[in-house]
Amino acid sequence: MTAMEPTTHTTHLDDGRQITTDVAGPDDGPTVVLLHAAPGSRRFDPDPAVTESSGTRLVTIDRPGYGGSTSLPEGVVPTVPGFADDMVAALTDLGIGDATLVGWSAGGRIAAAVAASHPELVSRLVIVATPAPDTDVPWVPDEQRGAIDMMRSDPAAAVAQMSEMLATMTADPAAAAGMVSGGDADEAMLAADPRLRARVEAMVAEGVAAGPVGLAADIISYTVVDWGFDPAAIGAPTTCVYGADDPTVTPAHGRWWASRIPAADLQVVDGVGHLVIATAWRDLIT
Numbered sequence: 403m404t405a406m407e408p409t410t411h412t413t414h415l416d417d418g419r420q421i422t423t424d425v426a427g428p429d430d431g432p433t434v435v436l437l438h439a440a441p442g443s444r445r446f447d448p449d450p451a452v453t454e455s456s457g458t459r460l461v462t463i464d465r466p467g468y469g470g471s472t473s474l475p476e477g478v479v480p481t482v483p484g485f486a487d488d489m490v491a492a493l494t495d496l497g498i499g500d501a502t503l504v505g506w507s508a509g510g511r512i513a514a515a516v517a518a519s520h521p522e523l524v525s526r527l528v529i530v531a532t533p534a535p536d537t538d539v540p541w542v543p544d545e546q547r548g549a550i551d552m553m554r555s556d557p558a559a560a561v562a563q564m565s566e567m568l569a570t571m572t573a574d575p576a577a578a579a580g581m582v583s584g585g586d587a588d589e590a591m592l593a594a595d596p597r598l599r600a601r602v603e604a605m606v607a608e609g610v611a612a613g614p615v616g617l618a619a620d621i622i623s624y625t626v627v628d629w630g631f632d633p634a635a636i637g638a639p640t641t642c643v644y645g646a647d648d649p650t651v652t653p654a655h656g657r658w659w660a661s662r663i664p665a666a667d668l669q670v671v672d673g674v675g676h677l678v679i680a681t682a683w684r685d686l687i688t
Contacts, residue, residue: 406447406454408462410470413495421492422470423463431459433501434687437489437509438462439582440620441572443469443609446601448683458687461501463492465512467616468609479557480619483630486515493523503638504528504686506679507582507651508620511629514663518635527640527663528686530679531651534658535629541650542625553626560626564618572614575607582606585675587647598680633662640666643686645678 408424415421424444434453438446444462447453453460465485467473474480489512493501503524505513510532517524536542542550549567553560572578579602583592592599609616640663644656653670660668674681 406450411492411496412470413492415488415491417475419466419472419474420470421463421466421472421488423461423492423496425459425461425496427453427459428457429459431457432687433459433461433498435461435463435493435498435501435503437503437505437513438465438468438605438609439506440508441468441578441581441606441609441617442506442509443605445469445608446605448680452684453687456684456688461493461496461498463489464609465489465616465620467612467619469611469616471616473612473615474561474619476562477558479627480561480623481627481630482511482515482623483519485512485623486519486631489516490520490523499523500525502526502528502687504530504679505532506530507532507676508624510659511624514633514636514659515629515631517638517640518631518633521637524638527636527638529640529642529656529659530682530686531644531648531676532655532659533651534655536625539654539658541655550625553622557622557626560622561615561618564621565614568614568617572610572617575610576603578610579603579606583675583677585647585649587645587673588675588677591674591677591680598677602677633659634664636663637665641686642666642668643678643682644668644670645674645676646670646672648675648678651676
């Protein structure tokens with residue numbers, strides 16, 4: 403087995419669910435935990451050549467309903483802290499602590515919640531292209547706000563309702579992959595790097611293989627219910643990385659995070675959009 407071939411692990415939770423994790427790289431290398439975008443899955447390395455040359459031990463985790471991880475039981479309201487607890491259970495099961503935690507897009511909220519509640523596990527936090535709350539930095543399309551407002555009256559039913567709305571989109575993984583990229587800069591990057599396009603599409607295909615429930619749960623956790631953690635409680639050194647040409651998650655979102663996490667700085671990368679994680683990967687993990 404080469405250094406970068408992943409080993410898949412299964413963590414069994416007390417409620418009967420399982421969380422699936424991939425681990426690749428040397429056991430004695432510095433550990434980087436990557437929490438994926440929405441939609442997404444553990445099947446993603448932003449730049450395998452950089453990861454391998456750095457000697458990094460890369461850990462990637464499927465959130466509930468994505469890839470190999472069991473979805474939440476019907477009627478259970480998904481929350482960011484709940485997802486964070488699942489990630490902590492997986493890391494604890496693997497004996498992982500003192501790691502760099504990288505959260506891309508929707509994964510950034512989960513990474514931040516882990517850093518806030520379990521500082522002993524996180525030596526450094528990296529938040530990549532993660533939206534701020536829509537109430538503070540508007541980004542949710544106007545046509546979706548009405549449906550989200552209605553779901554707040556019955557959060558327990560919201561995942562099923564959101565899944566129905568997303569069913570057509572997630573039936574085509576190639577189309578769903580468009581949810582984690584956007585704008586002319588990302589399109590140019592994907593056109594120039596077919597291997598990156600293939601990795602993004604494979605990540606999304608694995609994530610939506612069981613349908614839209616993982617994506618639906620993610621969306622409900624950060625739009626319908628309260629985030630449930632305070633960024634000011636994060637003590638780890640934090641870097642917020644955003645693409646200057648991201649048409650949806652603009653650098654204004656990075657300024658929101660950097661202004662609320664005590665030990666945070668903001669880096670804006672020119673000429674790239676939501677896929678900034680790929681171009682900035684070397685700087686993020688070294």
